[in-house]
Amino acid sequence: MKGTEIIVKALKEEGVDTIFGYPGGQAVDIFDALYGEKEIEVILPRHEQALIHAADGYARSTGKVGVCLVTSGPGATNLVTGIATANYDSVPLVCITGQVPLGLMGNDAFQEVDIVGITNSICKYAVTVRTREELPRILKEAFYIARTGRPGPVVVDIPKDIQQAEGSDAYPEEVNMRGYKPNQSVHVGQIKKAVSMLKRAKKPLFLIGGGVNISGANEEMRQLAETTGVPVITTIMGKGAIPSDHRLYLGNIGIHGSYAANHAVSECDVLFSIGTRFNDRITGKISEFAKNAKIIHIDIDSASISKNIVVDIPIVADARLAIMKLLEYVAPLKNEKWVEQLLQWKEEYPITMNNYDGLTPEKIIQYINNHFESPIVTTDVGQNQLWATQYLELQSGRHFLTSGGLGTMGYGFPAAIGAKIGNPESTVIAISGDGGMQMNIQELATAVALELPLILIVLNNGYLGNVRQWQELFYQKRYSNTCLRYRKSCEDNCTDKSKCCPKYTPDFIKLAESYEAYGIRISKEEEIARAFDYALGHKNAPTIIECVIEREANVFPIVPTGKTLDDMIMD
Numbered sequence: 001m002k003g004t005e006i007i008v009k010a011l012k013e014e015g016v017d018t019i020f021g022y023p024g025g026q027a028v029d030i031f032d033a034l035y036g037e038k039e040i041e042v043i044l045p046r047h048e049q050a051l052i053h054a055a056d057g058y059a060r061s062t063g064k065v066g067v068c069l070v071t072s073g074p075g076a077t078n079l080v081t082g083i084a085t086a087n088y089d090s091v092p093l094v095c096i097t098g099q100v101p102l103g104l105m106g107n108d109a110f111q112e113v114d115i116v117g118i119t120n121s122i123c124k125y126a127v128t129v130r131t132r133e134e135l136p137r138i139l140k141e142a143f144y145i146a147r148t149g150r151p152g153p154v155v156v157d158i159p160k161d162i163q164q165a166e167g168s169d170a171y172p173e174e175v176n177m178r179g180y181k182p183n184q185s186v187h188v189g190q191i192k193k194a195v196s197m198l199k200r201a202k203k204p205l206f207l208i209g210g211g212v213n214i215s216g217a218n219e220e221m222r223q224l225a226e227t228t229g230v231p232v233i234t235t236i237m238g239k240g241a242i243p244s245d246h247r248l249y250l251g252n253i254g255i256h257g258s259y260a261a262n263h264a265v266s267e268c269d270v271l272f273s274i275g276t277r278f279n280d281r282i283t284g285k286i287s288e289f290a291k292n293a294k295i296i297h298i299d300i301d302s303a304s305i306s307k308n309i310v311v312d313i314p315i316v317a318d319a320r321l322a323i324m325k326l327l328e329y330v331a332p333l334k335n336e337k338w339v340e341q342l343l344q345w346k347e348e349y350p351i352t353m354n355n356y357d358g359l360t361p362e363k364i365i366q367y368i369n370n371h372f373e374s375p376i377v378t379t380d381v382g383q384n385q386l387w388a389t390q391y392l393e394l395q396s397g398r399h400f401l402t403s404g405g406l407g408t409m410g411y412g413f414p415a416a417i418g419a420k421i422g423n424p425e426s427t428v429i430a431i432s433g434d435g436g437m438q439m440n441i442q443e444l445a446t447a448v449a450l451e452l453p454l455i456l457i458v459l460n461n462g463y464l465g466n467v468r469q470w471q472e473l474f475y476q477k478r479y480s481n482t483c484l485r486y487r488k489s490c491e492d493n494c495t496d497k498s499k500c501c502p503k504y505t506p507d508f509i510k511l512a513e514s515y516e517a518y519g520i521r522i523s524k525e526e527e528i529a530r531a532f533d534y535a536l537g538h539k540n541a542p543t544i545i546e547c548v549i550e551r552e553a554n555v556f557p558i559v560p561t562g563k564t565l566d567d568m569i570m571d
């Protein structure tokens with residue numbers, strides 16, 4: 001069998017039915033081997049960055065490994081941002097990159113880059129295949145590494161001569177890697193210690209992160225909260241771990257977290273955290289984080305434990321297995337006063353945009369909450385993302401896809417394409433800003449070609465809104481390079497939004513139409529329902545709903561850099 005044929009065989013053996021690919025000189029042989037292949041659909045996005053975000057959206061929403069196939073040089077380097085995005089957020093991807101023939105490597109050959117060297121620090125594993133014999137084993141290991149332990153992206157770089165070389169047709173059934181043995185058990189002694197600490201607590205709190213959604217422990221987590229009666233807060237990656245409308249759920253923690261969630265962390269005496277890596281967006285000033293609490297931490301990756309926050313009881317385990325074990329030992333706790341206090345904060349200090357008139361992101365997202373059952377929602381990065389994390393109600397994990405760790409603008413729309421391909425029966429809605437939407441706008445061609453009825457919400461404020469907000473609050477309104485309506489003829493240092501601004505470019509509606517997609521622009525609350533009805537009327541094409549919102553609407557609460565969670569600015 002040729003190398004290219006064993007690659008196709010490997011994909012089938014690993015259960016891959018969809019790959020995201022963009023051809024080029026050093027990948028053309030692999031594409032040739034895929035030609036006419038019935039069991040594997042090859043999706044052709046219009047840019048490799050969008051391609052990997054689409055594979056990422058497919059992987060996050062299905063739990064399967066997303067597969068990318070690109071050529072060497074620029075094809076490979078265009079994946080870099082997506083690889084780092086997936087790495088931070090623990091997304092299983094296998095990225096196959098074509099490479100120049102072995103004999104040309106190191107010669108500055110045409111379209112040659114050392115993609116393994118470039119990606120080593122931003123992926124779970126990267127390797128160049130050096131012989132035809134090792135190709136099947138490396139592919140087997142790549143899928144195994146991507147999907148086990150803390151999931152992540154793997155890069156397999158395959159020189160063209162190895163793709164063309166003949167060799168055995170055997171594909172290994174098992175993996176045996178001495179240096180990589182993910183933990184598949186739970187240390188019962190540590191679980192008992194944790195339960196005993198929880199029992200002694202007067203003010204216990206569960207902090208739930210992305211690892212709970214990744215492990216699919218949503219039902220078990222709900223049971224754990226209900227059995228113990230302990231309130232739950234989540235990171236934005238943990239959102240959906242228990243239903244957002246659950247009585248015991250207090251909201252997100254972090255620099256844009258809710259009052260109840262952030263203050264609960266500062267007040268609790270036991271913080272029981274599961275599947276979070278204590279990123280600086282959630283801790284605020286580290287020395288003050290949960291300063292009254294003993295901390296228990298369950299995480300599948302020992303490297304995440306005591307990395308940012310030193311913990312008292314570490315448990316290295318899969319979240320679902322660990323929670324199932326906990327359920328064998330826990331009993332109801334008596335913390336009524338503590339729970340009452342937190343529920344009172346939740347009621348007294350809700351997150352809302354009621355102080356803004358007209359069409360607000362809150363109202364748009366509330367419409368989604370009220371009219372769609374379990375849609376998959378992707379976001380871009382910036383204010384659009386933060387409003388979505390604040391207002392979106394979720395019944396389960398895997399329905400909310402956002403670039404949390406890297407904060408990659410341009411993620412939301414292509415991720416929605418991947419999510420829809422992986423979940424054809426689900427409604428898929430992408431919420432973007434006008435800045436991020438333009439970073440991968442060319443994917444309208446892909447969505448139209450694939451006849452995907454995506455709902456693409458563009459919250460248009462004419463600014464790179466999140467940075468503008470920082471400039472407003474912390475840089476005396478010096479709006480340096482954040483206005484997207486700027487023209488060369490504008491006044492220098494304009495800070496007055498009431499001045500007559502030039503027309504916005506692009507016209508999203510005409511742009512959508514030029515791709516043979518649909519578009520509708522709204523600027524009033526009363527128009528929301530009509531816009532969604534219009535979008536739902538298109539069964540075989542995407543629709544942009546451009547929402548013209550208050551130009552200087554802000555995301556509150558916010559914790560300024562270097563401050564504690566208690567220092568949050570509410571309004």
Ligand code: FAD
Nearest residue numbers: 209210211215235236254255256275277300319404405407
């Ligand atoms: P991840 O980063 O996804 O980490 C998951 C953890 O779970 C890892 O430690 C991993 O090892 C572990 N894990 C994986 N699989 C398993 C398993 N099977 N079992 C057990 N453990 C597992 N985030 C907030 O929460 N609040 C904010 O206010 C906030 N503001 C932001 C603002 C902006 C503009 C942006 C771009 C991002 C913001 N974020 C915020 C996101 C933030 O940067 C991090 O992405 C997020 O806090 C990480 O959450 P996490 O640690 O729970 O999840």
